Amino acid sequence: MSRLLIVVDRAKDWAPYYPSEDVLTFDQYLQYSSSSTGRVRVINLCQSAKYLSKGYYCSLLAEARGHHVVPSVMTLNDLSRKGLFSLELEELDPSVLNWLDAAGSEIESASEEKEATPEVRIRTYFGQAEHLDLKPVARALFESFPCPILEIVFKRRKKWQIASMRPAAPADLSEQEQDLFATALDRFSTMVWRKPRTRRRYRFDLAMLVNPEEEMPPSDEAALKRFEKAGRKLGINVERITRRDYMRLPEYDGLFIRETTAIDHHTYRFARKAEAEGMVVIDDPVSILRCTNKVFLADLLRNNKVPTPKTLILSRDQKDAVEHVVSTLGFPVVIKIPDGAFSRGVTKARDEKELRAGLRELFRQSALVLAQEYLYTDYDWRIGVLGGRAIYACKYMMVKGHWQIYQHGESKVESGDFETLPTYEVPRAVIQAALNATRLIGNGLYGVDIKQSGNRVAIIEVNDNPSVDSGVEDKFLGGELYTLIMQEFLSRMEAKRRG
Known part of the structure; x- marks a missing residue:
């Protein structure tokens, strides 16, 4: 599993916050030697981030040691170059401009002399801002320049612009700002608040990306809980995350996407980032790219002589x-x-x-x-394939009086009935077609939709991120289906750790 370290200049800089063995001074981190083979995540809160300062060396040493550090050396260098962080605030959200206009007017009215170029100074904490209207710009800046505490100066010339940005440290904060920082840190990395005894129970940490607002998610609430339970039994701490947790990804050893994927979507960006961080990820970006576009898939299957309509x-x-x-x-x-x-x-x-x-x-x-x-059939086969082997099989029946398994109405979506079978009861040609199709995609988790008419078998599509719902796909295997999927994560994470 990953270890989180927080580095500060002096122990007293952390005095206002909950004590933790994960908090080190810069001198302690200088001598730090990890006895664990897991991933190490570093949050650099040193006061100065200038070139060759302690803060700069903290990030530099972290990268040399293979630790994942926020902010990175690249971020520190970028923040020193003004031209890189100018952005058009109008493109983000009108509420940002409205807030800045109001704040600028308040500053002007409080000042004895009207300033030629009004300026507003704020601080953001892990992409969070005290004022709700500033959240869009705070999040956008954090995604471009990941830095725990950013001090941002806005100036109004012909329009509002970012005049400067610099990293700040806990020692710079007022009592009110300390509370904001602590809350943002808690959201960004709950790892630091866990008691060590609880944390050591798990060998690996797995992020499960979900969208609580999604109308038709790949897994329902009961299934998500069964994934968490199966992971715990295998020594994997499965933690749900949402799109807001993008910058937290390096804390984990793996990413399991349980949200409907698309290329022009945050799910694809999560998969790309997880892969770049060396994490085990299902579904990986290549699988998402190949499965979500049916033109690509149709050409791929045809050129490799896999049967399709x-x-x-x-x-x-x-x-x-x-x-x-x-x-x-x-x-x-x-x-x-x-x-x-x-x-x-x-x-x-x-x-x-x-x-x-x-x-x-x-x-x-x-x-x-x-x-x-x-091709008319009463049902479509759905074969679940993981790591090159079939793990579940369902018959999805057509909606009564309709030609598809889903029928989208104005107010609701209807779906047909289903039947879940053991894979050994599925015709061999159906299983083989599913394996032949997924072999062209990768070794992730796929749901292969197949039509069977007499002796003819035809692949309709290969889905990344397939449905695994409680009482449907797990109807035959029960909890064993979730264990199979978590076991695949365990094997891959162990292989990553070995090198």
Whole structure:
């Protein structure tokens, strides 16, 4: 598991806060030698961050030792170069400008002499700000310049601009600011407040990325709890995180994404960052890239002779698109945008009129659209594959009176029934097709949707981040399904630690 260290100039700098063996002075960190083979995370709170100061050397030593440090040497260097952090505040949020206008006016009215260029000075703590209206700019700056405490000066010339930024330290803070800092640190890294005895129970720390507001998440609350329970039994501390915890990723040994993924989305950025940090990550960015775009997937499967329905890739500028579909696939035909999920962006056209209308609508969303022959079946197979082996199998039935397993209404989404089976009861050709398809993607966790009509087996799509819901995918294996997935994380994290 990872170890968190907080480095300060002097022990008294930490006096206002809860004592912890994880807090070291700079001189103690200078002599620090880790007996653990796990990851070490350092929060550098030294007072001076100037070149060749203690703060600078703290970050430099941390990087030389392979520790993950905030702020990094690159961040300290960037903060010394004004041109790098100028940004247009208007692009972030109108509330930022409104707050700055009000704060600037208050400062001007309190001053005996009106300043030519009003300025507002604030401090942010791990991307958090005291004033709610400043949270967008605080978070954006922290993501670009990860620094525990930032002092930011805004100046209004023709418009509000950032005039300067510099790192600050706990010794600089007032009593009120100390409370804000402590709260932000607690959010950023709850690790520091854990009692050592509790922390040592776990060999590894696994972040599980979730979105509590998501309407159709990959795992429901009961399933998330079963992942946590299975992890604990194996010595893995599974902790839920959200998109707000982006900068906390290096605290963990692995990342498990349990939120619907997309390329232009924070889930992909989380996967990229986790991989760059050397963490075990499911789903990895390559899998997300390959699975979320159906154009890529269709070409990949076709070129590797994996059986699929007859598929055409249509371009928005293709003049004969409708004629090509009619002559090659006939009716009914299924058309879909490349990055739809849960049956969104998928339409069935029964004649040429519906086809033209459907393509017109989908081409507004994407330059390319897929057209696919319609294969009627009462259900779709979903084969769960992890690390190159099938771990669960479900039949997803079509919604009654509908041709898909999901039907999106104005106020709710309906889904069909299901049947969960042991993988050994699934036709061999179905399992083999799933394994052949996922082998082209990677060795993560996938859900392969397959249609079977007589002896014909056809891959519909390969999903990264597949559903694992309590009472559905785990209906046959129960808790063992969660243990299988956590065991895969354990094996990979152990392999990482060995080198």
